[in-house]
């Protein structure tokens with residue numbers, strides 16, 4: 001083959017790739033849906049890829065774009081993948097609730113055979129999801145969460161010790177760092193049944209393996225691109241993995257060792273792992289100590305158990321710690337709200353022997369308003385995602401959403417829309433008092449999602465976050481340290497965090 005032929009082949013290939021990308025990125029115009037002009041190849045998410053803007057802000061800009069044009073929905077591209085953005089509350093209701101059977105799944109690659117730990121609740125699809133979700137739902141009832149409350153209060157002691165040391169030295173604290181370790185310890189304890197004490201030993205094996213699996217990197221970005229753009233049958237055939245085999249081996253072994261130990265010695269611990277063992281052995285949970293380890297039929301494999309425990313950890317620890325941090329940030333900026341909250345906390349704790357108790361937390365009404373408003377102003381989830389599993393005609397239009405299309409509901413857009421929340425930049429817990437909460441339109445406030453696929457750990461996340469807020473506000477006066485950037489800019493992590501850290505001064509209160 002001579003040089004000129006090679007040049008022709010090369011130019012033809014470049015031409016084919018160019019036209020293929022152009023064709024892929026003309027999807028929305030071909031379907032008659034309004035869209036935002038994409039960057040060639042990168043689509044509309046270049047700022048997320050380049051880490052110049054947080055994903056929640058990018059999604060919020062999509063929401064504002066279509067809302068300002070009076071559009072109920074519109075199209076964007078994540079690289080070559082079309083993504084359907086929704087702004088209209090009625091359509092959101094249809095997707096999350098009324099017509100849920102068309103939008104059962106989250107977006108996410110799953111390959112349970114070759115990569116078992118991708119088979120967690122968040123990723124599972126269709127009937128498999130329905131089956132596991134119905135088995136896991138009883139693990140999150142009030143009774144079971146109450147059972148695990150002691151674990152949360154145990155972890156407060158380690159947190160207080162470290163924060164007291166900083167307060168005594170007048171050292172500002174990057175609160176995110178400690179809250180991450182605090183919630184990580186709680187979830188590791190209740191999901192895996194392990195006391196790793198990250199507050200004392202932040203670099204423990206457990207956290208290292210999690211960081212390896214879930215830390216965003218160039219490699220994870222490439223894997224995401226591959227999983228979204230190559231056919232599923234091909235990826236399954238080549239045993240494509242999203243996670244590392246070493247991580248799978250580590251977590252499956254941890255779970256297997258715990259289960260075998262507990263079954264052999266009939267160990268009872270009030271945690272999710274106990275409930276997962278009951279499900280493995282009988283297909284359901286009970287409120288007793290029985291593990292039923294003699295049963296012959298197993299309803300969950302070790303891989304499936306590890307996957308669920310990992311999902312609880314991943315979905316639970318950073319969401320809760322971020323919620324606590326942004327609540328503390330707002331309280332640091334609003335001393336009047338902080339004082340009122342502290343008065344409530346102290347008066348309720350007095351009734352409960354000056355202890356943080358489950359019933360006490362449930363009695364704190366103003367705390368609930370602060371918690372809700374904090375999640376309104378800074379939701380930890382950037383968007384609710386769904387994948388269309390059955391073709392859907394949007395009522396009142398000619399537009400049909402095809403099977404496989406990714407749907408995105410930008411939470412920050414909704415929560416900061418002045419039509420739903422007047423003066424959205426203002427931190428005002430009273431939006432959620434009994435009188436005002438009636439004015440919030442249904443489906444405009446979605447910190448935990450909605451419908452059958454909402455957050456399964458909602459109650460646990462709420463109580464865990466509230467425990468964190470109460471532990472700090474009952475003990476310290478909180479102000480913002482000058483090291484915290486103002487105005488704040490989000491770092492490029494998955495959940496919102498402040499670039500440079502969230503630095504607070506903690507002044508220990510006299511008893």
Ligand code: HEM
Nearest residue numbers: 121122312315316319320381448449450453454455457461
């Ligand atoms: C303040 C804390 C939390 C927030 C803000 C939060 C938020 C969310 C959101 C927005 C979703 C997606 C819902 C949807 O698609 O409609 C979700 C799903 C989920 N969350 Fe949470 N979450 C929190 C705490 C927790 C905790 C503590 C756990 C577990 C112990 C947990 C476990 C899960 C799981 C497993 C899912 C997937 C559910 C499914 O696909 O069926 N979350 N969460």
